[in-house]
Amino acid sequence: MSADDGVRVLAEKFASEGAAEYLGEPVTQAAHMLQAAMLAEREHAEGALIAAALLHDVGHFAVTMTGHELMSGTDTRHGEAGAAWLAPWFGPEVTEPVRLHVAAKRYLCAVEPDYLAALSPASVYTLGVQGGPMQGPELAEFEAHPYASAAIRVRRWDDQAKEPEVEPPPFSHFEPVLRALAR
Ligand code: FE
Secondary structure (H helix, E strand, C coil), X not given: CCHHHHHHHHHHHHHCHHHCECCCCCCXXXXXXXHHHHHHHHCCCCHHHHHHHHHCCHHHHHCCCCHHHHHCCCCXXXXXXXXXXXXXXXCHHHHHHHHHHHHHHHHHHHHCHHHHHHCCHHHHHHHHHCCCCCCCHHHHHXXXXXXXXXXXXHHHHHHHCCCCXXXXXXXXXXXXXXXXXXX
């Protein structure tokens, strides 16, 4: 599939599966991801980070997680699944922050007490099934990752992108950024 096809598939996913409720939050999946991209754009982030913010939860579209998976603590998979799904079209500057955005949450919970205190109730709940705050060698391992700081930036936009009153730009607004990055 060409880059154009990829962008079209994503646009369709936002319009269809994106209308679903975002696990326990007062916004839809699509509004959540569009708000994250809007925040990245407002901070004049580079295109790859705007794209990563926009696409960080495509793993929720691409795979259906079963209740069993949630209960057995494997929700880190939506980052992995999303990155794998995007890999035919985008390079690591987009897929790695997507893959690591759950790890970034677990990292921030360990190093910033205020971060943990400010998480939404739904996000505190999923933290449990995501493995809880990082501990021991996991922290240095995460910090050593070349895309750790990019993942942390995406994560902060992710956390702020849950405002029911905020009307983000439509998906088409971000299509030029995606086209410039897609291969
Ligand atoms: Fe998210």
